[in-house]
Amino acid sequence: MTRYLVRRLLLAIPTLFGIVVLVFLLLHLAPGSPGVAAGSPEAGRRVSAAAREEMRKLYGLDRPLPERFVKWIGRVARFDLGESFVDRRPVSERIREALPATLVLNGLALFFTLAIAVPVGVAAGGRPEGPFDRASAVVLFALYSMPIFWAALLLQTLLSVELGWLPLYGVSSDPAPTGIAGIADRLAHLALPVTCLTYASLAFFARLVRAGVVEAGSQDFVTAALARGLSRRQALWRHAFRNALLPLVTLLGLLLPGLLSGSVIVERIFAWPGLGRLYFDSILSRDYPVVLGLSLLGGVTTLAATLAADIAAAIVDPRLRESA
């Protein structure tokens, strides 16, 4: 067990280093850096002398590459992401402000994804090629192919504009009602963005659950469980699903980058003040410290999540430990 953990953690170190390097490379697309070719929009942008000077000081852009790199590593190691160009506040502060809105959105989306994908995947995989499997396959396939911004626009048109059931965008009404009405108001504003984020990862995850259950279901221990007189339902949930669960746990970490990607689009359409919108606004206003800080955060969080998932899987499944 300890050997597996050590090995897994050691392998994460070069990945972490790679993430820091990749973000460092992104920095070279910024104005005033040697990487920006003549004729690019950044070279042609009328960046004020002050902004240029600031970029130079902040990232040492006039220094040779190795020195720049050491400086960057040093700042990352101190969790010093610099100040936003837009409002002069520390990048970490701006991220902290936008974080709760995104956590609520993505947390709910993740919850609904699992709450729907697992039963649907198990039911479909329990009887492969059965009527439910075929029907759910068609629906999931359609959801999988549907662009998230199109789905968002259609839902807005139908539920907000035509029927008037749900608010078009925002976090709450203005002025926000208080008490029970206030909670209902917040939930109504959450409904559409959460739906959009959920259906996208749902289609992806339910297919994985189904595949895992189909594979586990054809194995001897399921046949043995049925032979012992367990009901189909028990054999499915207690034996097939439990065995299919492990690879799914390790894949959970990979849902995260997808959710964050979706957040950029969903938060833009629904004017949701979270990390996705902060990232997009920062891209448009060329607020490089925020762009780099959020990219770093996105990469490191995903790495941490996959690592946690792998370790959790190893704790639950002794086979993983021993084979490593």
Add this chain to the structure above:
Amino acid sequence: MIRRLPGTGRIALAVVALLWAVAAISPLFARRATEIRLDERLQAPSLAHPFGTDDLGRDVAARVVVATPISLAIGLVAAAVSLVVGFGIGAAAGYFGGTTDLLLSRLIEVVLCFPVLFLLLALAAFLPPSPATVVLAIGLTTWPSDARYARAEILKAKNLDYARAARAAGAGPARILLRHLLPNALPPLLVSAAFGVSWAILAEAALSFLGVGLPAPASSWGGILSAAPAYIEEAWWLALFPGLALFATVSAYNLLAESLRQATTEAGRP
């Protein structure tokens, strides 16, 4: 290959062929798609304008048709870039193994850790706006899945008899990889490529929808859709029809990929 496709796969193939046919005749509609008539702006669908008109009075149906070759071509080329980069890196990792594999696998892992849209937006917004930028940005952010496919295939095949025979005959790694292993890994790579095309079309649409895709005169389906949010309360057709074209195309490619996968895995069975 086509003969082994299940029925749904043939339908998907027919839809893809139809889309390319529409792309081929799309220049006929170029004039109609760019004709600005402010007296006819934001008109609901009618016989004269089956998909309605946009905020400048342009015919949405003609614009959707004219955007077809743009979206299809960008999807195809970006998927090709992704496949070439992905195959190169994945095949090298699988073939050479050891330290090479360890390093290249970390590289794949690093890129997979980033939310794709984060990298995509940064590349597309900070590089000069052009079709080449969009294609490169998509190709350079989506290759890891192709790489993982290629690595697994090469890993399986590199110690099979034909590869050993080629090695014994004195062939170098490049020759073995390209002449012997690549053709045999082609069917599964084709599946990955078909999924790649649908992914690339979606990615381009997302970029153009967010306003950092193709520069102004050219407009893809995502570009037409980018005007929809501003008129969401009055012109539903601006959102519905370009999105429908996008949805149909992405579904067709996904369905094709899925059927190819079925056809290749069934062919592999004894």
